Amino acid sequence: MPPDMPASTPYVDLEPVRWRGILARGAIYHALRTRLVALGESAGQGAHIRGALNDLELHINALTVDELDDETTVRRVVEAWDAALTQKLGMMPLEANVRELLTAARTLARDACGSDPFERMFAQISQRARALYGEAWRIPTLAVAHVGSHPRSASLQQDPYVVTARTPWSPDAVTSAVQLLIFCDEFGPAAYAALPILFVHECVCHVAAKQDRAKNDSVFAEGLLDWAAYYFLDLWASGIDPGLSPAARMHAQRLRGLLCQGETPESRARLYGHQSAETLRGWFETRCGHSPHEAEELVTVLAVKLNQVDRPLTEKDLFVTKLSDPLPPDLEEALRAWEDDQNTEDLLAAAVAA
Numbered sequence: 001m002p003p004d005m006p007a008s009t010p011y012v013d014l015e016p017v018r019w020r021g022i023l024a025r026g027a028i029y030h031a032l033r034t035r036l037v038a039l040g041e042s043a044g045q046g047a048h049i050r051g052a053l054n055d056l057e058l059h060i061n062a063l064t065v066d067e068l069d070d071e072t073t074v075r076r077v078v079e080a081w082d083a084a085l086t087q088k089l090g091m092m093p094l095e096a097n098v099r100e101l102l103t104a105a106r107t108l109a110r111d112a113c114g115s116d117p118f119e120r121m122f123a124q125i126s127q128r129a130r131a132l133y134g135e136a137w138r139i140p141t142l143a144v145a146h147v148g149s150h151p152r153s154a155s156l157q158q159d160p161y162v163v164t165a166r167t168p169w170s171p172d173a174v175t176s177a178v179q180l181l182i183f184c185d186e187f188g189p190a191a192y193a194a195l196p197i198l199f200v201h202e203c204v205c206h207v208a209a210k211q212d213r214a215k216n217d218s219v220f221a222e223g224l225l226d227w228a229a230y231y232f233l234d235l236w237a238s239g240i241d242p243g244l245s246p247a248a249r250m251h252a253q254r255l256r257g258l259l260c261q262g263e264t265p266e267s268r269a270r271l272y273g274h275q276s277a278e279t280l281r282g283w284f285e286t287r288c289g290h291s292p293h294e295a296e297e298l299v300t301v302l303a304v305k306l307n308q309v310d311r312p313l314t315e316k317d318l319f320v321t322k323l324s325d326p327l328p329p330d331l332e333e334a335l336r337a338w339e340d341d342q343n344t345e346d347l348l349a350a351a352v353a354a
């Protein structure tokens, strides 16, 4: 789009003004990605860092109301924040680490551009998940939308991750749609750094899922497979974006802690499925002599293969519930057979019967 052309939005559910606000945040956090660990520490942050991020918010809110194209919108916000940071750095006695962080932020932000950071990140992740699923892959489209409140109704101090994602069940074998929902008003650096794990979860757990509709309280889809999603986030983080990877890994783990600790059926399913995955991993180590890393990989391979078996979700959930120590002898035998022949349909049938 030529500069200063009237603006629009790439996402049907996002009004142009919301889009510009989300884009400006995403574009600048992307530019600041090597410093997002420090900038995302809202709890332990000094007043000057918080003040600089508040300045950024104010400029975004003031400058994204104008109907300008994406590139111009981002450039105007960057220029305004640059001036505010320059003033802060010039006038205040600052501790050396704060001065270093704000100086780095000012320099890095100058590289922010108007291209869609969400679509770019999603493409990087879905490309890797496609390689994992091969023929079973459904080509996903990404939609970004605004939600009017925190997805877990939490305070930002406790839970800065004001983002969530979902993949409505697709009746179709070739396409799917992933939705990223952002509470735009509070969308900060920590939430941006949590986007890779959200996208990895949707791509690994839901896009290629063969079973019937996923339920939020499925110990398979939201538990065992989610455990595998963390494995893939870790494996892919540097390839997706080396600059973002330290923050992406750290915030993925923090979000995991929050998502597993609640009292909701979703939290319980997640925690239960993660525990089952650890039990199975331990079994591969102690009973089959695999290294911890090999055992971890075997659990993820099994989870991904199970996701492609055309059987009801209830059977896969039942499989997960049987993964508690000690494993039923028939299931141990079936797992040993699976290691040799990788026939996941037979394993599931044996687990259901065990």
Ligand SMILES: [Zn+2]
Residues within 6 Å of the ligand: 201, 205, 206, 221, 222
């Ligand atoms: Zn899910």
